Amino acid sequence: MRDSTRLVRRTWFLSMALLVPLALLSVAGCNVGASAPSDPSSSQTDNGAVPPNSISGEVTFKGNPLSGVTVTLFLTNNNTVEGTTTTDANGNYSFTGISATGDVPGEYQFWAAKAGYSFYPSVGSGAKVIRWDYTGQFQGNGVTDIGIYFTVIDYISLPNGSLTGANFTAYDGSIPLVSLAATGQQTSFVPGDDASEHAGVAWSASRFTNNGDGTVTDSVTGLVWLRDAGCLAPAVWATAITEVSGLATGTCGLTDSSKAGDWRLPNLNELESLIDTSAAHPALTPGHPFQNVSTAIYWSSTSYFGGQLGSPTAWAIRMDDGRYINDSTLNSKATAVNGVWAVRTSAGPGAVRLAATGYYDEPGQVVAGDDGSIQAGVGLPFARWIDNGNGTLTDTLTGLVWMKAADCINDSWANAVARVQALSSGQCGLTDGSKPGQWRMPNRNEMQSLEDRMVNNVADFMNATYVWKSSGTVYREPIFSSFQGYNYYWTSTTDAASPGEAWTVFSCDFGVYDISKSNGGYTLAVRQALE
Secondary structure (H helix, E strand, O other): OOOOOOOOOOOOOOOOHHHOOHHHOOOOOOOEOOOOOOOOOOOOOOOOOOOOEEEEEEEEEOOEEOOOOEEEEEEOOOOEEEEEEEOOOOOEEEEEEEOOOEOOOEEEEEEEEOOOOEEEEEOOOOOEEEEEEOHHHEOOOOOOOOOOEEEEEEEEEOOOOOEOOOEEEEEOOOOOOOOOEOOOOOOOOOOOOHHHHOOOEOOOOOOEEEOOOOEEEEOOOOOEEEOEOOOOOOEOHHHHHHHHHOOOOOOOOOOOOOOOOOOEOOOHHHHHOOOOOOOOOOOOOOOOOOEOOOOOEEEEEEEOOOHHHOOOEEEEEEOOOOEEEOOOOOOEOOOOOEEOOOEEOOOOOOOOOOEOOOOOOOOOOOOOOOHHHHOOOEOOOEOOEEEOOOOEEEEOOOOOEEEOEOOOEEEOHHHHHHHHHOOOOOOOOOOOOOOOOOOEOOOHHHHHOOOOOOOOOHHHHHHOOEEEOOOOOEEEOOOOEOOOOOOEEEEEEEOOOOOOEEEEEEOOOOOEEEEEOOOOEEEOOEEOOOO
16 A cells, blocks of 8 residues: 555646647646746847747657657646647657746656557756656545656756757667576576576676775676675664765775765665575675675665655665565664665676666655665666566566466465466466466566565555546556565575575565465566567
8 A cells, every 4th residue: 555644746637738739838827837027148039028948859769760659748837738749750759839937937747658668768958857756646545545656857947948859768678678687596496496497697606806996896787896895884774875975995995096975875776786596694606705794784775665754764685695674673764773885886887787776765855875866777667567468568677578467376486486387378367379388487686676666565556557537547557467465476586595495575565585485475477578
C-alpha cells in the first residue's frame, strides 16, 4: 500500500484541453499567462508584447526517426494537459504559442508515448530531465494510492525562452540501456540454478585493481572505491554522507588528487555491485585488494521510500553475506551506526553500466550527497515495460523477457528451479512459442533489476491499474498478473554463507533476504528474447 503519510500532489482535469489547438496555449490560473509588465531587456513584438515561446525536438529509435509518437504537454501550475502532438515522418514535433508572461512563470512537463516502446528524454540548457510523481492524476483515495513516476522534461517558460533539442530516444528491449553482471556464483546445487546458467556478464577474480593511490577500480562497473573500507568511522546516516563528501587526497591513504565533493556514499545498486555471491565473511571476491573490510553493515545513500515527509530509514547491506537490512532499527537514519564506504565515478567505463535506483528526493526533503540528489546510474525509461501479448513482458531497461504470471509456480527452491526449466508455451498463460529449457529462475541480480526505489510496495505497483481522473480511461494495466504481496520470491542464487538457504526478494520492499530452500515460495521466470 502507498505510504499513508504521502500527500496527493496533483489533481488533474483534462476537460477540453486536449482539443485546444496548440497555437492557443495561453494559460489562465495563478496569473500564469496574464498580462504583466515586460522586461525591458527582453525582445518584444512591435506592439511591446513579449512573444510566446515554443518547444521542439525529435524522437528516434536506433538512430532513425520515429513517427507516430504522442508527446503530451502538461502544465504543473494548474495540473492540466495543455495539448498533445504527434511526431511526423521525420520524428519531429513542436508546441507553439506558449505564454512567456505572467506573475508566475508556467512550469511545463512533457513526455513521449507509443505502444511497444519506452522513452528516455535528453535536453540541453533551458530545461532538465527529472522523475516526477503523477499519482494524484489517477483515480484513488489520496491515501493508499500506489505511486507512479513519469520521466519527463521539465521546462519553465520565461521570456525569450523557446526550447529546442527536447529529444526522446525510444527503446523496445532489443538494445537495452544496461546489462547485468553475473552474480559470481561458482558452485551449482541443482540443474538450472545460478551457477549452472551463468546468466549475466562474466567477470574474473581479478576484477579489482589496486591503483596504488588509496583507490581500487572495479573493472565490472568502472567505479572507483576507497581502498580502506574501515578508514571512515561508523556513523549514523547523515554523518556518513558528510564524512564521505569531505574525503580528499591526503586522508584515508589517498594520493589520487581527489577533492572534497568527488566522493559519495554509494547508492544501493552500487553497494550491491560489490557482492560476490560465491563468497562470505565477507561477501567479496577472494583476493580482493581492499583493506579493513568489516563483516558488519554498511550504509547506502538510498532511502527507503518515505514520501513527502521524508524517510526515517535507509537501505544498508550486511557485508558478511550480502543480506539487505531494512528492519527500521539497524537501518534507522537517526540511531543506527553502520559502516561507511566511499565511491566515485571513474574516467572510463566498466563491463556493465549500473541502472539508477529510481529514487529521487521529494521537494523539501533534499539531502545533499544522498542518492536522491545525485541519482547516479542510467536513468529509468518511461514507460519501462512492454506487454508482448503472449504471456510475456519485455523490460526495456535490461532487455530481459519475463513471464507475466507471477503466481503460477509456488514450491520449494529445488522444485521451483526444475519447474521453471520445464516451462514452455501453453503453460502459465504462455503463448510465446517457448520451449523447455529456455526459461530460468532469475538470479539475484536479475531479480533485483526489477526494482524502483521510489516504489514502497513493488507487488502493489506491479498489480496496479491506473485510470486517469480526468477522462476515466485506463492508462496502464497491471505489469505482472497476480504478483503476490508480502511473499518471498526465489532467486536461483544460493547463500554462500549458508548453502541450505537461497536468496529471495521480498515482494513488498524488494529487499534481498535468505530463507531455507525447503520453504515454499513463489518464483518468476525469465529468459532472453527468442530469435
